[in-house]
Amino acid sequence: MAGKITNSLFTNIHFKISILILIIFFITTWHINVKVKKEMVERTNVMIEDIGVSNIHIATNMLDNYGERLSFLKATLSGAGTRNLLYETILKMKESDSSINDIYIEPLNSLHKSNEDIQHEVFVKNKRYYLKFSLRIDSKSQLSMLVDLMGFHQKFSETDTKQVNAYITITKSGVYLYHPEEKKIGTGINKEDINNEKKALLLNTHIIEKVNSDYLDMPVYRYYYPMDMNGEKWVFTANIPNLDLFESIQKTGNDFLMISLLATFAFLAVFSLGILRWRKEFIRRREIEQQNLSLQLRDEQYKQTVVAAELERLKSGLNPHFLFNSLSSLKVLVSKDSDLAKDFAITLSNLYRYLLKQENQNVVALKEELEFTRNYISLQKIRFANKIVTEISLADSLMNYKVPPISLQLLVENCIKHTKISDNEPLRINIFEENGLLVVTNNYNPRESEIKHSGMGIENLIKRYSFLTQTNCHFGVVNGYYIAKIPLLLIS
Incomplete structure (x- = not known):
């Protein structure tokens, strides 16, 4: 009898539809993850190319300026009909530019093809x-x-x-003509750069490679740009620091994909477990009360696990909605204001780097938490078009005090979440110290259609402080201001 019931469940149309929905969900999640990764690669390459071309143009314009000065001197000589004025102009030009070693007239080089071509030649003299x-x-x-x-x-x-x-470099035939580190001028490039330059010269177009910069001692995106200099091939490179933004988003996508996969297997496992329990209950009806008690106990344990997981999530970092909202804002900024988008991306990267750094730590220095909160506020100011006004008055002597990670940011986030913000009624946040407490106040202007929140963030913060100190936290409305106070800790 029980076997027939089990078999009927597996052949039931609802069971098949559930499995099909799970498969579609997993495939869709995987497709979105791949699409996001591809779009991030494309956007990263566009950003790198824009920065690289902009920086390289500065160097080429400086080099072109030397040629323009020669053209000016030639025009001076032709117009004056004498070389006296030419020599006076040369003297002034050398005095105004210390990089010009000498300017002189010499016999014509056979390589000159026309009167207008500026010829370039690199050589060594006295080392x-x-x-x-x-x-x-x-x-x-x-x-x-x-x-x-x-x-x-x-x-x-x-x-x-x-x-x-x-930062840029200029090379010719594998030798640095310019490098921000002065001692490298005239030295050869490394093997990896040689191979990449050969690739760029062979394709006769720019390429982008991710390499490690010994100058910055960190990973960079290196933009190789070959240029023809009167028949000679020079290679200009622009080196853009790799802020790990793409890697962070890729990791988030991989984590989301893994969660989806685990959710699929969890559903199947729970479904299978339910079938086994149902079969067991059908066979052992006399033990139904004991089984119900066991199920209630497991349900209570599950709820406790969920609560613990939620508390740990609140402790360990910002919620996914903030990430998705930030990425949406970044997408809009890229098309409207690229400079602001760059600052936005760097600040967002700093936020998540801090979260990774403070993982599994119970307390952090106020200085670090304050810097993290400043980055969070700067992102919110971009989102709310500077309708948020902050005033932070904390002495340097307080910076070594300790607070739980993400505590100050949580208080600021609550100010933004629960307050009506507009041009006429901006949000004003004050952060200061009072009697050993870190105080965060804001003008009390609650939203008219306030959504009821769980309050888990504040409750979690109070519980975390209960393990660290006997001093209590304080929250409430006083004289038109919402005031939150948390203790500053002296933990070594």
Whole structure:
């Protein structure tokens, strides 16, 4: 009889539909994960290319400027009809630019093809590297400018480029003509860069590779850009720090996929267990009360496990909705304001790096928690278009005090979550210390259609403090302000 019941369950149309829905759910989750990864790769490459081209153009414009000066000198000579004015102009030009070693007239080089071509030549003199720019004057002579690459390095480093997203290098035939580390000028590049440059030159287009920068001592995206310099191939590179944003999102996607897979197996396991219990109850009707008691006990244990898991989730990090909202905001910013999008991505990366760093820690320094909260507030200000005003008044002497991780951020998050925010009624948050307590206040302006929240965040925070100190937390509304106070701890 029990066997017939079990067999009928497995052949039931509802059981088959449930299995089909689970399979569709898993496949859809996998497809979304793959799509998100692909889109992140494309967006990362576009961002790297934009930053790389912008930085490389700064260097090429500086090099072109030397050629423009030669053209100006040639025009001066042609217009004046004498070389006296030319020599005076050369002297002033050398005095105004320390990277120019010499400017002189010499016999024409046979490589000149026209009167307008600026020729480039790299050579070593007295163990120093020089870049020579030449411009044809007439059929017998040319005007040459000798640029000291060390001087060029100094000039480039002093230029206000306002580009802090990358550093560049310039190489020719595997030798550095420019590198932000001065001692590398004139030295050879490493084997990995040699192979990548050969690849870029062979394809005659830019490529992007993820490498480790010995200059920054961290992973970077290296943008290789080959350029023809009068018949010679130079390679410009822009090195953009890898902030692990893509890796973080990829890990989140993989975790979500794993959760979906575990949920599928959990459903099957629970379903199978239910069938076995049903069969056992059918055979052993006399033991039904004992089995019900066992089920109630297991249900209570399950609820306790869920509560513990929720408390641990609140302790360990921001909820997934914040991540998805942040990514949606980032997507909008990328198309509207790329600079702001870059800052947004860096701040978001710092938030999740902090969460990983503080994992399994009961307390952290106030300095670290405050920096984490500042990053969170900056993201919220972007979201609410600066309708949030914050004032933080904490002395440096308080920075070594301890608080539970994510505690200050939770209080600020509650201010934002429960307060009506508009242009006429901005949210004003004050953070200060009072009698050994960290105090967070905001103007009490509750939302008109306030959604009832579980209050698990505050309850969890109170329970965490109960294991750390006898001092109580305080929460309440006083004189039109919502005030939250948590103890500052002196734990070594």
